[in-house]
Amino acid sequence: MMRYSVFVFLCFVYSISLSQNVKILDKETGKSIRNVTVFNDSNSISLTSNNDGFVDISSIKESETIYFSHLSYAIFSITKAKLRKQDFIVYLSKQSEQLDEIIISSFKKAEKRKRIAEQIAVVSLKDIQKVSPQTSADLLATIPGIKVQKSQFGGGSPVIRGMESNRVLLVVDGVRMNNAIYRKGHLQNSITLSPNLLDKTEVIFGPSSVIYGSDALGGVVHYYTKTPKLSEEKKVTSQFFSRFSTVNQEITTNVSAEISFANWASFTSISYSDFGDLMAGKNRRHGFKDWGKVFYFSENVNGNYNPNPTLNADPNLLRNTGYNQTDVLQKFFVPLSKNTDLKINLQYSSSSDIPRFDRLTELTNSSDPSSLKFAEWYYGPQKRLLISSQLLLNPNKNWLESGAITTAYQNVQESRIQRKFGSLDRSYREETVNILSVNGDFSVSLTEDKTRTLSYGFEVAYNDVMSNSYGRTLNISNGEIDGFSGDFKVQSRYPDGGSDFLTSAIYVGYRQDLNSKSTLNTGIRFTNINKNATWIDETFLTFQDKSISRNNSAITATLGYVYKPNTNWQLNGVLSSGFRSPNIDDIGRVREKAGNVTIPNIHVSPEFAYNAEIGIQKYFNNRKFRIGGNFYYTLLDNYIQRDFVYNPDGSIKQVQFDGDFGNAVNNQNKGTAYVLGYTINYLGKISKTLNTEGFLTYTKGRTYDTDEPMSSIPPLFGQFSINYKKEKIELGSVVRFNAKKNIEDFNFTEGIDNHELTPVVDQNATNDIDKFYGSPSWITLGVNGRYVVSDNFSVQARLDNIFDEHYIEFASGVSSPGRNLSVSFMASF
Numbered sequence: 036m037m038r039y040s041v042f043v044f045l046c047f048v049y050s051i052s053l054s055q056n057v058k059i060l061d062k063e064t065g066k067s068i069r070n071v072t073v074f075n076d077s078n079s080i081s082l083t084s085n086n087d088g089f090v091d092i093s094s095i096k097e098s099e100t101i102y103f104s105h106l107s108y109a110i111f112s113i114t115k116a117k118l119r120k121q122d123f124i125v126y127l128s129k130q131s132e133q134l135d136e137i138i139i140s141s142f143k144k145a146e147k148r149k150r151i152a153e154q155i156a157v158v159s160l161k162d163i164q165k166v167s168p169q170t171s172a173d174l175l176a177t178i179p180g181i182k183v184q185k186s187q188f189g190g191g192s193p194v195i196r197g198m199e200s201n202r203v204l205l206v207v208d209g210v211r212m213n214n215a216i217y218r219k220g221h222l223q224n225s226i227t228l229s230p231n232l233l234d235k236t237e238v239i240f241g242p243s244s245v246i247y248g249s250d251a252l253g254g255v256v257h258y259y260t261k262t263p264k265l266s267e268e269k270k271v272t273s274q275f276f277s278r279f280s281t282v283n284q285e286i287t288t289n290v291s292a293e294i295s296f297a298n299w300a301s302f303t304s305i306s307y308s309d310f311g312d313l314m315a316g317k318n319r320r321h322g323f324k325d326w327g328k329v330f331y332f333s334e335n336v337n338g339n340y341n342p343n344p345t346l347n348a349d350p351n352l353l354r355n356t357g358y359n360q361t362d363v364l365q366k367f368f369v370p371l372s373k374n375t376d377l378k379i380n381l382q383y384s385s386s387s388d389i390p391r392f393d394r395l396t397e398l399t400n401s402s403d404p405s406s407l408k409f410a411e412w413y414y415g416p417q418k419r420l421l422i423s424s425q426l427l428l429n430p431n432k433n434w435l436e437s438g439a440i441t442t443a444y445q446n447v448q449e450s451r452i453q454r455k456f457g458s459l460d461r462s463y464r465e466e467t468v469n470i471l472s473v474n475g476d477f478s479v480s481l482t483e484d485k486t487r488t489l490s491y492g493f494e495v496a497y498n499d500v501m502s503n504s505y506g507r508t509l510n511i512s513n514g515e516i517d518g519f520s521g522d523f524k525v526q527s528r529y530p531d532g533g534s535d536f537l538t539s540a541i542y543v544g545y546r547q548d549l550n551s552k553s554t555l556n557t558g559i560r561f562t563n564i565n566k567n568a569t570w571i572d573e574t575f576l577t578f579q580d581k582s583i584s585r586n587n588s589a590i591t592a593t594l595g596y597v598y599k600p601n602t603n604w605q606l607n608g609v610l611s612s613g614f615r616s617p618n619i620d621d622i623g624r625v626r627e628k629a630g631n632v633t634i635p636n637i638h639v640s641p642e643f644a645y646n647a648e649i650g651i652q653k654y655f656n657n658r659k660f661r662i663g664g665n666f667y668y669t670l671l672d673n674y675i676q677r678d679f680v681y682n683p684d685g686s687i688k689q690v691q692f693d694g695d696f697g698n699a700v701n702n703q704n705k706g707t708a709y710v711l712g713y714t715i716n717y718l719g720k721i722s723k724t725l726n727t728e729g730f731l732t733y734t735k736g737r738t739y740d741t742d743e744p745m746s747s748i749p750p751l752f753g754q755f756s757i758n759y760k761k762e763k764i765e766l767g768s769v770v771r772f773n774a775k776k777n778i779e780d781f782n783f784t785e786g787i788d789n790h791e792l793t794p795v796v797d798q799n800a801t802n803d804i805d806k807f808y809g810s811p812s813w814i815t816l817g818v819n820g821r822y823v824v825s826d827n828f829s830v831q832a833r834l835d836n837i838f839d840e841h842y843i844e845f846a847s848g849v850s851s852p853g854r855n856l857s858v859s860f861m862a863s864f
Contacts, residue, residue, distance in 0.1 A: 055093040055123065058267075059084050059103060062126040065265030065295065066370060071127070072104045086373065092118075103127060106485060107145050150546065150554045152595025152607040154240040154650055154665040154714070156180065160261075163230055165767070165819070167278060167833060167859055169285060169308065170226040171233070175256065178238055179730030180665075180714040182749040186848040188283070188313050188356035189389035189414070190223035196240060196667065197710040197736045198253020199747040199787075202615060206247070207258040208380055209476075210423055210443040213250045214468045215498035215536035215566075215619040216529065219675065219702065220787050221846070225256070227384040227419045229306040229362035231276060231289040234261045240714075241667060242613025242646045244591040245558035248494060248540050249616045252644045252669075262378065263293050263300035263368050270295040273864045282855035283357065284311035300368045309359040315351045316841035316853035321811035323794040327843055327850040329353055330404040333395055335411050335454070336388075340509070340516045344407045344456065351841075353850060355390035374429045382421040389414040393792065393848025394453070397629075402798065407456055415450030415465070428477075438477030438492075445470040451528070453693070459509040462525045462693055464502070472496035486548035490558075491541075498536040500619050502529035524574050526625050526692065530635075532569030532582070534619045539563050556595035563588040564616040568623050568637070575691050576625065576634060583637045585622070589614040602658065607650035607665075616641045621675060621702045627692040629786060633677065634690055636701040645670045660719025671708040674738075676746075677785045678703050706740030710748070721757075729755035746787040749845045750776035750810060765821040770814065776845055778809035788846050813842035827864065833857040 059068045067088025074081045075095050084090040095101055095115060103111045108127040118125070148155065156178045168174040172191020176183040182194040195203050200222045205212040207228060217224070236258050243251040276289040291304035315327055328350035334341040336355065347354055365381040394412040398404065423443040428435065447468040454461040474494040481487040504527035510520040544558035569582045593611035600606075617639040626633050648667035654660065680688045680699040688699035716730035731753035736745030751774035758767035781790040783803055793807045800806035817835035824830065839854040 056089050056091050057084075057118065057123045057125055059088045059090065059125045059127060061108075061264075062128045063262065063264060064368065064376070065300070066376070068105060068108070068127060070105065071108075074102050074104070075099045092123075146546075149599065149605060150548070150556075150597060152554075152556050152597050152609045152650070153243070154180070154607075154648070154667075156238040156240070158236040158238075160234050163233055163235070164831075164861075165765075165821070167831060167857060168230050169280065169287070169310070171228050171230045171236075171258065172223075172225045174230045174233075174236065175225065175238075177754070178236075179716045179754070180240060180732045181238065182732075182752060182845065184221050184747075184844060184846045186221050187223070187390060187392040188310065188353070188849055189226065189358040189360075189386065190221070191225050192221040192223065193225055193256060194747050194749055195238070195253035195256075196669065196712060197734045197745060197748045201250055201618065201620070202252040204243070204247050204251040204255045205258070206255060207382070207421065208260055208378075208423065209425060209439065209441045209474070210421065210445070210472060211247070211250075211496065212445075214445070214447060214470055215500050215534070216466060216468055216624075217250070217618065218620040218624065219677065220785075223389070223414075223417070224419075226360070227362075227386075227417060228258055228260075228382070229289070229308070229360070229384070231287070231306040232260050232304050232362055232364045232382075234259045240665065241609065241648060242591070242593075242611045242644045242669070244562075244589075244613035245542055245544065245560045245593045245611070248538060248560065248562050249564065249589075249614060249641075252613045252615055252642075252671075260364055260366065260380070260382070261291070261302055261304065262366055263295060263302035265297060265300050265368065265370065266295035267297055275862045275864075276859065278857060278859035280855055280857040282852040283313045285309065285857075287859075298370065302364070302366045302368075304362075304364040306362045307359070309357075311357045313353045313356040313849070314853050315353055315850035316836060316839045317351050318839045319841045321794070321813070321841070323808070323811070325350075326794045327841055329396060331407055333407060333410050333456075336390065336413070338516060340511060340514065341410075342456070344405050346405075351853070353392065355395050356392050356849060358387045358389045360384065360386040374431070376427040376429075378423075378425040378427065380421065380423040380425065382419070382423075384417075384419045386414075386417045388452075389417065391451075393789070396848075401795075409453055410456045410458075411452060411454040411461060413452055415452055416448070418446070418448040420444075420446040432479075434479060435477055436479040438475065440473070440475045442473045443470070445472075454509075455693075458694075459511065459520075460506055460523060460694070461509060462504070462506045464504045464525065464528045466503075466528060467501045469499045470496060488546045490544040490546070493542075494538065494540045496538045498619070500529055500534045500536070502527045502531055502534075504528065504531065524572070526575040527572070528625055529619055530568040530570045530623050532571045534568035534623060535566065536619055537565045538616075552599050554597040556597070557593065559590065559592045561588065561590050562614075562616075566617075566619060566622070568619060570623075570635075578635070580637065583622075585617075585637065587616055587641050589616070589641055589643070603654040605650075605652040605654075607648075607652075609646070609648045609650075611646045613644040613646070614641050615644075615675075617675065617702070625692070627695075627697055629791065630697045631700045631786065632690045632692045632697040634680065634699050634701050636703065639675060639702050640673060640704055642674045642704070643672045645672065656719065660717070660721075662715075662717040662719075664713055664715040666713040668711045669709065671710070672706075673704050674706075674708050675702050676705050677701065677787075678705075705738065708736065708738040708740070708745055710734065710736035710745060724759055724761045725757065726760075727755075727757045729753065743784065744780050744782045746782040746785045747846065748780070748782075750774045750780075750812075763823040766818075767820070768816070768818045770816055772814040773810075773812060773842070773845070775812040776810040778804055778807045781807075781809065789848060792843075792848055810845045811842070813840055815840050815842070828860070828862050830860045831858070 071084040184192040201217040239255040273292040278287045287308040289306040294301045331344035332354035363383045367379040369377045397408045400406040426440045428438045450465040476492040478490040504525040506523040506525040507519040508521040540562040542560035595609045598606045646669045650665045652663040712734035714732045718728040736748040756769035781788040815836045819833040821831040
């Protein structure tokens with residue numbers, strides 16, 4: 036009996052000791068974290084978590100505060116009494132509660148902001164939920180330094196440092212979205228990922244070709260979707276989100292479910308948005324009473340037929356702007372071992388037909404608002420499929436500390452359908468791009484204190500482009516479409532015999548803390564690109580070379596320096612180069628706009644960017660408030676610009692497109708140009724309940740060789756906001772503004788700036804500078820609020836553009852939303 040009692044007593048003592056074994060987990064993944072330093076208030080006790088993430092804290096007194104510290108995580112503190120209530124489980128976050136976020140995109144590994152020289156912007160999940168954007172393009176428009184252009188409401192082309200479309204790289208979960216037909220001009224691809232699926236978004240400003248390769252001239256937008264995390268016990272959570280907006284009768288619904296086990300986890304999310312026609316602002320303080328109004332519109336949508344334009348009962352209601360979109364995300368997280376994890380990522384996005392608003396309001400006679408040119412002009416369903424696997428490696432070897440190997444398959448489908456008033460001939464142009472890619476990104480610490488880090492990697496991506504075109508003549512019976520009466524030939528948008536685009540690259544990066552006050556960042560990348568294209572049909576265009584093969588390569592480099600004279604100051608300097616190789620769109624696109632027909636030019640060569648910038652950050656109030664500025668100058672060499680094609684006699688070449696003749700233009704290499712500018716921003720806490728943030732961005736770009744403005748250079752713009760948060764209530768207000776852009780600062784050669792869509796000041800003027808006004812200035816005010824009803828339920832409301840101002844973003848073809856009340860609620864189960 037005595038032996039039994041002793042045994043029970045020993046088991047009891049052991050159980051008490053075991054109960055003080057703290058398990059430390061990653062808040063994002065649920066995986067255990069080893070080598071976490073654990074210490075008490077007086078630093079008299081210092082412990083380290085083992086390989087399974089456990090640490091025994093029985094030696095620390097009950098009344099003491101315990102601190103958990105790790106290089107890759109924010110310091111976390113908690114009393115032992117509270118820790119006991121949490122069953123001795125601690126979750127560490129990779130983001131500080133102050134202003135030193137952890138950045139992933141800069142070197143494709145977690146790194147503190149204070150060691151990064153480049154200008155970086157991070158939008159967290161809380162930021163996304165607060166902004167509650169209708170599309171991911173709308174989310175980007177809230178980031179300091181980014182302007183978004185829209186040709187139709189179902190669009191959104193981010194402009195970063197005067198660079199747009201295929202000069203800005205879009206990435207999702209480590210996979211580049213840019214493909215071989217990303218065009219120069221304006222793109223809508225940024226909306227093919229619902230913001231409701233995002234965990235965060237990071238933006239790198241300036242040339243980032245060392246890490247990301249071609250296209251990253253203006254910067255990189257990296258979307259990170261939500262990822263499931265592990266749980267020691269089976270755990271099932273779900274979330275329901277719904278939003279209604281008055282300005283376009285938007286209804287968005289998102290449903291997600293997360294299933295967590297110790298050995299695997301799953302996250303499923305489905306988002307559906309239905310957008311009606313947009314209501315523009317009615318208050319035209321800019322003084323142009325009819326600018327942006329739609330007096331007539333085409334009813335030839337959804338299979339309807341009307342031979343004539345229809346009078347719009349409310350000219351402020353922008354007919355043919357509505358569409359719907361469905362986004363699906365399925366992600367699995369599987370730990371294969373202590374040092375190896377697997378992520379499987381499935382994404383699918385599909386839209387309805389998306390009307391091209393700016394083309395559907397195009398007139399054949401500018402003085403007659405009823406003389407619409409197009410009865411039909413819309414994008415067919417825009418579809419994007421991504422299947423990706425990512426192997427996360429953490430072997431902690433001498434040659435490889437951590438890394439990731441990402442393989443992906445993407446299928447992108449888009450089409451353009453158009454028909455003119457007075458014609459029954461409808462043309463179809465359909466494109467399919469299949470992309471296979473694999474990239475590896477690795478890093479290793481060269482010293483035990485991790486002050487010297489080497490990163491290296493590779494990338495291979497293959498694009499296969501198929502372009503199909505055909506025409507059908509409508510058969511009209513009793514005023515309705517009754518099939519087709521015949522077929523006719525249509526010029527394909529891209530080479531009809533097929534084309535492909537192969538990229539292969541390797542890179543090396545190096546980061547070193549020279550001392551406690553300075554960090555050096557360097558990197559170099561070699562990229563080789565091969566492209567092939569074949570044209571078959573020569574009904575409309577003849578080709579000297581019907582099959583072409585082109586190869587080009589580039590070496591890019593970066594040098595960054597971070598200097599921190601003390602804890603409250605940080606000075607950054609960056610010298611970097613970037614390049615963009617002509618893709619299939621650059622060399623082989625055929626399309627018409629405003630009487631100009633773009634034709635292929637197989638001789639276009641890469642354009643290069645050389646960038647210098649400095650950044651200044653000043654912290655106040657124990658680093659809870661930050662003000663900073665980034666100033667840059669980018670030199671473009673051999674830049675690509677669309678220009679006229681001339682005959683030997685000096686006249687502009689004429690070509691046929693969809694039955695009409697137009698001026699021939701194509702992409703051409705020019706000389707040198709520059710873009711310079713700055714973004715000044717601040718962020719911080721005024722008090723425990725008040726915080727504020729804001730920014731101001733200025734950009735200027737001009738060519739050296741022709742002395743004309745560069746395209747896509749936005750006017751001065753900015754945003755300021757103040758927010759209040761206490762317990763369950765959050766309130767905020769935001770002011771957005773845009774300065775005027777004078778007409779003489781528009782680029783007329785390419786047509787990308789859409790100067791002809793600005794207000795007309797003199798209809799009889801013989802030149803565009805006297806005829807058009809430019810982009811008027813504007814300012815809007817909005818308020819927002821959120822109330823947390825319970826841990827599982829919250830409601831949110833936003834009232835944007837309170838004074839119902841009418842304005843159009845620079846280079847956009849559609850007016851911005853008028854006064855908009857948006858109400859949403861979120862429930863978790």
